[in-house]
Amino acid sequence: MSVAATTTLAALRSRLPLLWLNPDLGRAAEVLPRISETHGMGMADIVAADTLLRRWSEALATLFPELVAAQGVIESPLLTMAAPWAIPGAAPQGRLLIKADHSLPVAGSIKARGGIFEVLVHAEKLARKYDLLKPGDNPARLLQPAAREVFARHLVSVGSTGNLGLSIGIMAAALGFRAEVHMSHDAKEWKKARLRMRGVTVVEHRGDYAAAVAAGREAASRSSTAYFVDDEDSTSLFLGYAVAALRLREQLAAAGIPVDAAHPLFVYLPCGVGGAPGGISFGLKHLFGDAVHCFFAEPCASPAMLVRMLSGDAPLSVYDVGLDNVTEADGLAVAQASELVYALVNSLLSGIYTVADDDLFRALYLLQEGERLQIEPSAAAAFLGPSLFEAGAGLNYIRNVASPAEVTHIFWTTGGSLVPPEEYARFVARGAALAGR
Numbered sequence: 036m037s038v039a040a041t042t043t044l045a046a047l048r049s050r051l052p053l054l055w056l057n058p059d060l061g062r063a064a065e066v067l068p069r070i071s072e073t074h075g076m077g078m079a080d081i082v083a084a085d086t087l088l089r090r091w092s093e094a095l096a097t098l099f100p101e102l103v104a105a106q107g108v109i110e111s112p113l114l115t116m117a118a119p120w121a122i123p124g125a126a127p128q129g130r131l132l133i134k135a136d137h138s139l140p141v142a143g144s145i146k147a148r149g150g151i152f153e154v155l156v157h158a159e160k161l162a163r164k165y166d167l168l169k170p171g172d173n174p175a176r177l178l179q180p181a182a183r184e185v186f187a188r189h190l191v192s193v194g195s196t197g198n199l200g201l202s203i204g205i206m207a208a209a210l211g212f213r214a215e216v217h218m219s220h221d222a223k224e225w226k227k228a229r230l231r232m233r234g235v236t237v238v239e240h241r242g243d244y245a246a247a248v249a250a251g252r253e254a255a256s257r258s259s260t261a262y263f264v265d266d267e268d269s270t271s272l273f274l275g276y277a278v279a280a281l282r283l284r285e286q287l288a289a290a291g292i293p294v295d296a297a298h299p300l301f302v303y304l305p306c307g308v309g310g311a312p313g314g315i316s317f318g319l320k321h322l323f324g325d326a327v328h329c330f331f332a333e334p335c336a337s338p339a340m341l342v343r344m345l346s347g348d349a350p351l352s353v354y355d356v357g358l359d360n361v362t363e364a365d366g367l368a369v370a371q372a373s374e375l376v377y378a379l380v381n382s383l384l385s386g387i388y389t390v391a392d393d394d395l396f397r398a399l400y401l402l403q404e405g406e407r408l409q410i411e412p413s414a415a416a417a418f419l420g421p422s423l424f425e426a427g428a429g430l431n432y433i434r435n436v437a438s439p440a441e442v443t444h445i446f447w448t449t450g451g452s453l454v455p456p457e458e459y460a461r462f463v464a465r466g467a468a469l470a471g472r
């Protein structure tokens with residue numbers, strides 16, 4: 036391990052928030068062709084994922100009436116921040132935007148695109164195998180009894196700390212699959228209740244996220260009719276997440292916001308196992324190349340991707356370096372990053388910063404006050420990026436890239452609209468107390 040990596044690990048152990056800049060960041064024009072060779076993934080796959088989702092739009096609007104207005108497309112708005120003071124500890128220059136995935140319909144989190152995409156890919160595969168769907172057919176026909184009977188004989192399962200379980204469970208159950216969600220000890224009760232209400236089987240585990248994933252994977256491997264969505268190792272999930280980049284490009288263009296070397300994007304993405312922020316970064320790099328700078332946010336107790344970036348050839352977990360993976364940010368409570376995602380993003384990421392739980396609640400409270408947005412603690416991590424660019428290496432980084440006034444900052448709010456009111460009120464109260472209100 037390099038001296039710099041050892042120093043960063045020591046700083047992580049102190050559990051104070053820090054910004055790490057990626058020494059292995061490469062030029063998009065060199066890195067992306069290399070990934071296409073090693074992993075066979077590129078722009079065509081992202082476009083194909085978008086095409087599949089759009090093919091399903093009629094079926095989705097039929098299953099979920101909340102999608103009728105958007106004609107079956109699951110997308111979130113791009114908002115202009117009305118109250119920049121809601122960003123804790125910083126007053127960044129430039130444009131301040133919020134990519135509001137906390138309000139993504141159906142699943143209420145960033146997991147909607149990836150999770151739903153993977154279930155639909157699986158449903159199409161099964162349907163072709165059983166001669167229920169021919170190329171060019173509208174998948175809306177799979178809502179008919181013939182297909183539902185087939186799906187009812189098949190299981191879709193997943194391991195999750197909560198939000199991926201919601202996304203997969205809701206979509207699979209809506210198509211008539213049997214659905215099973217393996218949940219870690221930190222999964223919230225309301226997420227379990229919501230799934231059970233939809234007829235999804237919730238299996239509770241005493242272990243952490245990785246243990247829940249392992250248990251689900253093991254159970255599914257014993258059945259020929261089970262399909263396991265593997266959050267630690269799924270290209271489907273990754274590509275489903277990447278579709279967000281295409282949608283964001285449209286939204287930026289519609290708002291007349293330029294993105295180029297002189298007008299770069301800084302994107303702040305809360306990170307758990309890595310799939311969602313990784314897929315989005317992968318998509319953004321294909322569209323905007325070196326003009327986009329992707330930063331992941333991780334809890335001080337669970338910096339799984341940062342530890343992975345530091346650990347070289349022998350992947351380490353946060354436990355290995357003396358951290359406990361105990362955080363209120365349940366969507367980010369992951370000890371070991373996805374090896375697949377690590378391999379795909381390690382030269383595309385600009386950096387990773389860590390956040391303290393108390394600061395998450397402060398940010399959540401300020402966002403409620405300033406923007407009237409209901410986000411969960413994990414999502415609040417996005418807003419804790421700018422304070423780390425106010426001085427030192429962060430400030431140098433931004434100045435080397437462009438004039439700070441020309442930067443467009445995008446805060447990715449990854450979840451929150453489905454949090455029950457009582458639970459959300461507790462979050463806000465905790466944040467208000469910490470903010471001294």
Ligand SMILES: *Cc1c(COP(=O)(O)O)cnc(C)c1O
Nearest residue numbers: 198307308309310311366449450
């Ligand atoms: C899952 C999740 C993330 C991070 O996604 P990963 O794919 O686990 O990295 C961020 N925020 C919320 C609210 C999530 O549920």
